[in-house]
Amino acid sequence: MLGQWYNESMTVKIGALDGSTDSLFSVPEGQWENVLGIKPILTTYTEDGKYNSDYISLTGEILQSKAGEWALKGDSLFLTEDGITTAYFFDWREGKAGFIGYLDWDNDGHSDDLYEGIQVKK
Secondary structure: OOOEEEEEEEEEEEEEEOOEEEEEEEEEOOHHHHHHEEEOOOOEEEEEEEEEEEEOOOOOOOOEEEEEEEEOOOEEEEEEEOOEEEEEEEEOOOOEEEEEEEEEOOOOOOEEEEEEEEEEOO
C-alpha cells in the first residue's frame, strides 16, 4: 500500500433516499481526464499511517489536496479525513487495487452511494 497511487477508473451508484439507485456516475479506464477534466487523483500512502490525495488540473496545477490517516486491517482499508472514517473493501486485482465502499457522493447527508474504484501504483 505504501507509495504513490493514481485513480484509473470508478463507478458510483448514487442512492435515492428510498433506498433505490437514483443514478450512476462512471469514469471508465482511460477516460479520467475526459469525464472529470482533471488528471487522475494522486494519493500517497506513507509508513506513518498518513495519506495525501492531490487533485491536479490538466495543466499540472494542484487544485486541491486532502490529507488524513489510513489503516489496512484484513480486507478493509480505513481512510480518516477531518474526523470522518470511511471503510472500503480492498482487494488486489492483477497488480491493481480495488476499493468498494459507501460514501455520501451526492452530499445528501446519507452515506448511501456505492463507490467502486481502481487505483494503480505509480
